[in-house]
Amino acid sequence: MLALDRLAFRYAAAARPALDGISLRAQRGEVLGLLGPNGAGKTTLISLLAGLLTVQHGEILVDGEPLALVRKRHPTRIAIAPQEYAFYPMLTVRENLCCFAGSARLTGARLGDRVRAGLAFAQLERFADVRAERLSGGLKRRLNLAIALLAEPELVLFDEPTVGVDPQSRAFVLESIRSLASQGVAVIYASHYMEEIEAIAERVAILDHGRVLRDGTLDELLSEGAAHLAITLESGGVEQARALLSRFGELLDGDAPLRLRLAEAQRVAPVFAALEAAGLRVRHAQFGRCDLEQLFMSLTHRSLREA
Ligand SMILES: Nc1ncnc2c1ncn2[C@@H]1O[C@H](COP(=O)(O)OP(=O)(O)OP(=O)(O)O)[C@@H](O)[C@H]1O
Numbered sequence: 389m390l391a392l393d394r395l396a397f398r399y400a401a402a403a404r405p406a407l408d409g410i411s412l413r414a415q416r417g418e419v420l421g422l423l424g425p426n427g428a429g430k431t432t433l434i435s436l437l438a439g440l441l442t443v444q445h446g447e448i449l450v451d452g453e454p455l456a457l458v459r460k461r462h463p464t465r466i467a468i469a470p471q472e473y474a475f476y477p478m479l480t481v482r483e484n485l486c487c488f489a490g491s492a493r494l495t496g497a498r499l500g501d502r503v504r505a506g507l508a509f510a511q512l513e514r515f516a517d518v519r520a521e522r523l524s525g526g527l528k529r530r531l532n533l534a535i536a537l538l539a540e541p542e543l544v545l546f547d548e549p550t551v552g553v554d555p556q557s558r559a560f561v562l563e564s565i566r567s568l569a570s571q572g573v574a575v576i577y578a579s580h581y582m583e584e585i586e587a588i589a590e591r592v593a594i595l596d597h598g599r600v601l602r603d604g605t606l607d608e609l610l611s612e613g614a615a616h617l618a619i620t621l622e623s624g625g626v627e628q629a630r631a632l633l634s635r636f637g638e639l640l641d642g643d644a645p646l647r648l649r650l651a652e653a654q655r656v657a658p659v660f661a662a663l664e665a666a667g668l669r670v671r672h673a674q675f676g677r678c679d680l681e682q683l684f685m686s687l688t689h690r691s692l693r694e695a
Contacts, residue, residue: 389574390414390437390543395446396598397432406432408598409446414576414591416542419569421589421606422578423680425692428595430578431471434547437576438468450543464492464539469532471547477521481512481531484520485538492539506534509564526557533564543574550584562588580692582680586610594684601687609683615650616678616686617659622669629668633659641689645672649686 392412398405407429414420422430435441437448439459448455450465458465475484485503494502507513510530515523520531529549536544546565550558566588569575579585585592586606593603602609615637621629626643633639636659637650650656656675663670684692 389416389451390576391449391452392433393447393449395433395436395443395448397436397441397444399432404598406598407436410595410598410600411446412593412600412603414543414574416574417569417572418591419566419575419577419589421585421592422576422595423580423582423585423592423684423692424578424595425580425684425690427597428580429598430580430595431547432598433595434468434470434545434576434578437543437545438466438470440468465541466543466545467536467539467541468545468547469536469549471549471551473520473528473532475520475528475531475535478519480517480519481523482507482516484531485534488535489538494539502538502540506538509537510534511560524554524557525552526554526560529553529557529561530564533561537568541573543576544568546575546577548579549577550579550581558584582684582692586680592680594680594687596684596688602683609680610677615652615654615656616676616682617648617650617656618645618674619648619663619670620645620672622671625666625668628666629663632662632666632668635662638686640686645674 390413392410395407395410396405397407410433422433424430432441436443450458476487479487482503485506489499489502507516510533512527512530512534515527520528523531550561553561562584565575565577577589589606592606592609594601629646630639633646633648636654637648640647640649681692
């Protein structure tokens with residue numbers, strides 16, 4: 389449905405581009421997760437898709453047509469649930485929904501239907517007559533979500549929608565977004581929480597410094613790092629162990645534990661045999677499929693949280 393080709397963007401007076409040649413695809417019925425640390429370019433990308441920034445280089449196509457044209461013809465086909473709260477604090481939940489439904493050109497019975505559907509979808513019925521400023525962080529997020537969905541968009545953009553949300557509302561927001569995709573909507577979900585991306589995205593693009601480091605299905609990305617071994621030694625011998633381990637794959641940064649990405653088809657048993665033969669005793673070892681955090685670390689040598 390959505391195709392981004394060689395998208396680049398530089399803010400005025402910025403030393404380097406915020407986006408630097410992004411090419412990606414998003415499909416209906418699928419959640420595309422944009423995973424990257426702060427400053428990776430997620431908000432810039434979402435803002436370009438939402439029409440809040442103007443494309444400088446490259447192109448964005450929706451079903452083969454330029455995004456600007458699609459937005460002009462059908463302004464409500466693409467919706468955004470932004471990072472910040474996007475409603476009027478002094479208005480009640482229902483008044484906010486009616487107001488935004490009106491600005492999405494909904495009228496009459498359809499407006500009423502969509503406001504009711506929004507309240508139900510976000511489970512906000514009980515709070516319909518509460519002023520938005522009095523809602524908890526989680527309920528405010530749900531209102532953001534309900535507003536974004538009023539005009540039944542085909543593509544919904546989420547930018548860190550769970551920041552400042554309690555765990556229960558977080559689970560609710562994630563579940564709601566997944567259910568949107570299963571109804572056939574295309575979803576783009578930007579976050580620096582790899583747990584969320586792993587929980588809801590079918591496809592993932594890992595972003596850093598305005599570039600896509602990897603993209604693919606979640607399974608493809610996770611299996612990429614399948615052979616990941618972390619070893620803590622009993623005592624000493626770290627330099628000797630580093631030299632030995634590097635024969636079996638790529639050693640990542642850090643000594644405790646020593647982390648090794650095994651070379652393709654390299655089995656793990658010979659690694660332990662070699663350590664034992666060298667008299668190096670292992671206190672703790674962890675081996676298995678890596679998560680997105682480990683994949684990010686192996687690509688950038690930084691942690692998603694610290695980056
Ligand atoms: N208005 C702006 N003017 C200049 N530079 C900006 C502006 N907004 C963002 N940037 C820079 O562009 C780069 C990408 O920022 P962006 O906000 O898109 O990243 P992000 O992945 O969404 O991170 P965050 O979650 O912190 O918003 C960063 O280097 C940031 O400092």
